[in-house]
Amino acid sequence: xxxxxxxxxxxxxxxxxxxxxxxxxxxxxxxxxxxxxxxxxxxxxxxxxxxxxxxxxxxxxxxxxxxxxxxxxxxxxxxxxxxxxxxxxxxxxxxxxxxxxxxxxxxxxxxxxxxxxxxxxxxxxxxxxxxxxxx
Ligand code: MN
Numbered sequence: 001x002x003x004x005x006x007x008x009x010x011x012x013x014x015x016x017x018x019x020x021x022x023x024x025x026x027x028x029x030x031x032x033x034x035x036x037x038x039x040x041x042x043x044x045x046x047x048x049x050x051x052x053x054x055x056x057x058x059x060x061x062x063x064x065x066x067x068x069x070x071x072x073x074x075x076x077x078x079x080x081x082x083x084x085x086x087x088x089x090x091x092x093x094x095x096x097x098x099x100x101x102x103x104x105x106x107x108x109x110x111x112x113x114x115x116x117x118x119x120x121x122x123x124x125x126x127x128x129x130x131x132x133x134x135x
Contacts, residue, residue, distance in 0.1 A: 002027030004121050007048035009039035009065065010083070011057050015106065019052060019083070022113060036060030040068055043075045050121055055084040055095065063098040070099030079124045081116060083108075 006028050010016040020030045031046055033039040037059040043051060051069070055062035062082060069075040081102035082095040092103050102120050104113055 004028045004049040005031065005046070006117075007031045007033060007039065007042055007046065007051045009033045009036065009051060009057065009062065010054040011035065012054070015054070015083075018108070019113075022110065023117070026114060026117070028117075034058070036062055036065035039065050040075070043069055043078060044072075048078060050117065050124070051078055051080045052083050052117075053080050053100065055082055055086050055091070063094060066095070066098040066100055077124075079120050081120055 006023050008016055008019050008023075008030055010019065010032070011034050016032060020032070023030050031042060031048060033042045036057045039051065039053065039057075040060070042048075053062040053066055057065070062084070066080050066082070069078065069080060079101040080099065081104060082100040083104045083106065084091065084095070085106040086095075087105045095103050102116050104116055
């Protein structure tokens with residue numbers, strides 16, 4: 001799809017740099033928030049097309065940040081993909097219950113990362129075309 005605005009919520013600079021590289025290579029624009037709280041603030045002011053959410057974050061963890069984004073009319077339409085080293089089955093379930101629209105584990109499988117981002121953007125852009133929630 002390309003050309004989407006993606007908010008990366010990630011406190012680890014190496015993970016951030018890798019994700020930014022992959023997204024920009026695919027033609028997307030990125031923004032960076034380093035805590036759950038900053039992620040929420042930027043989602044409200046910058047209205048990204050997609051949010052990549054680390055789960056272990058300072059100030060407010062990614063599960064809580066996602067719950068807040070999904071319960072706010074201003075931000076609930078924005079798809080959230082969790083990106084996390086929490087790979088126990090319970091962690092995935094908890095991320096989806098918090099409202100995440102997708103889930104990726106670290107260390108990353110790059111093909112799966114690209115596929116998940118594009119599929120999520122496409123799914124939510126279809127909603128928009130058919131009169132669904134505004135992104
Ligand atoms: Mn983290």
